[in-house]
Amino acid sequence: MTDERPGARSGRGPRRRTVLAAGGLGLGAVSAGAYAVSRGTLAMPVLAGVGEPYPPEQRRAPVPVARTALTSRTKVGPARHVYEVDRRPATFYVTGAFGARLDRWIALHRRHVGQAPDELRSYGAWVGSASATSWHRSGEALDIAGLRAGGRDLTSLRYDQWRDAPAPELRRRLALYWRTAAGLHHEFADVLTYLFDDAHVNHIHVDVGRFGAEQPRLIQRSRAQVQAVQAMCRHVWGRTDVELTGEYDDATRDATTRILEQVGGPGELADSREAWQAFLVATMRRG
Template sequence: MTYIGGKSGDREEKEHLLAGGARSAGGRAWSRRSLLGLAGAGAAGLVLGGGAMPAQADSTSPVNCAESFPTDLVVPFHGDLVSRTELWEQPTYYLGNTFTGAYDAAFYHRIEYFLEDWYYLLPTHWRNPMRINVLGVHVDKANSWHMYGRAIDFASISMLDSNGGNRFTAFECAVDTWGTKRDFDIDRRRYWGAVAAINYRSADVLHYLYNAEHRNHVHMDNGRSGTATTTTFNSGSPVLVKTVQACLTYIWGISVTIDGIWGPQSDGGVRTALTRIGLTGTISTAANWKAFLHNSTWYGARNGYSSSIPPAPTTRPDKPL
């Protein structure tokens, strides 16, 4: 997959641009089959209100970020995308360089909702400014929400520790690096806590348990979420079930098989977790689903489950979304 950025340095490539996004010269919306043919011919690039930006390619770029993309979708032109060098006023980077991402406006605000949710569930000595490292946002690639600017691939997010002033990685998506700077279990708990926070706002979050290509990034899109501000649990989504199973095992200390299959063991684990925070039932209700994700994020950023119950979510009045 080819990704775009604001400053690509030596990595910048001059590639064939699919002018006008995903429409033919006559204005007809391309079918998925037609777009796949174009993608195979090397079509890539960013169209932003009629202007084009150069594409950026790298050998480590992730692929296969399209679990929720409808296979029979007729793809329209994505329209104007907003260009941003920040998310929730926190700077974005690509491979160490300042990153300018092209976003669908509604999806851009969805990412900001996630960042705000996550920030207020973190320990109080974890402070901004964040450094948000991404591997991509928009690319004219068929069969992916990246084509619409409605997907982002997170590589890592670092923050400042106000106790010592040092910068540290609060969300490390490159799983093969876990344990190199701190305890492996800490990296893993923080990872799943952040994934839970993303799932609060996005139904489709792809991680390393989805496939091997996601061992260096976490993918977020709003393909199924659409304009909804929160999500609901879907027991028929293997990747979402794996997220729940991983949170139970690595954050809550409730060991279940992580296989993407929703059954009595997973359901029982969720009921146990909810009982610990004073709730009954399972995550089929919207309220319990949100509570499970909210508490998973809180405990994931600390030492796992404890008897301390997280506070209710808060919103910063000085940073409206």
């Protein structure tokens, strides 16, 4: 008998977005475009299409599918999947391509954040009752609540549980939250955090659609991406002069350019996918 709990709606679970999109897909333990970090600098990546024009954003809508058309999974990489609502291991249902992308993200997290989770907690993936415009309905979205190992939290994405923590603890949790979010932004173009709206205070939502098989890049008009960059500057890099405006303003541009110079990354953040990846990898590694 299959377990449908990850797809269930709950009073403790999140509300669903209506139009959601995300980024690139690839295979292997880490992205082909990921930067290697050595002696404090970022080595140039091996990335197909370097120097080519940006891939166009897609305007496709999610295609609702039956659960039987999806792949059943119990793990993301080596981490077992646990439904956050009842804290029990559970099957979730996604497309094969989306599952592979999740595996790639958690390998990236293990490599650059340095955590080895044996448990991923979520509010679920496929939801049969979701709106036809939701990526959950197509099996191409996941709401991630946290990563654990050995029965303890590694990174909690439950901002609702610790946002009122004492200042030192809050700083530690925010840094881990945004280092984890950096890895998700490396693999998905749309990553929705607690800054997006109140529906995301207990998880980070990721889904697919915007670039298809292409790697994500910074979209300057994306409030979700720009707010995340600004939060990374503040909470990981200590750039408290950067405000969480959601606008790609001069302070954000200057701070990210300085960070890229510091780690040996190329150009400015909005110049290329390579610069975007370099910033995110450096953020993940900044412990």
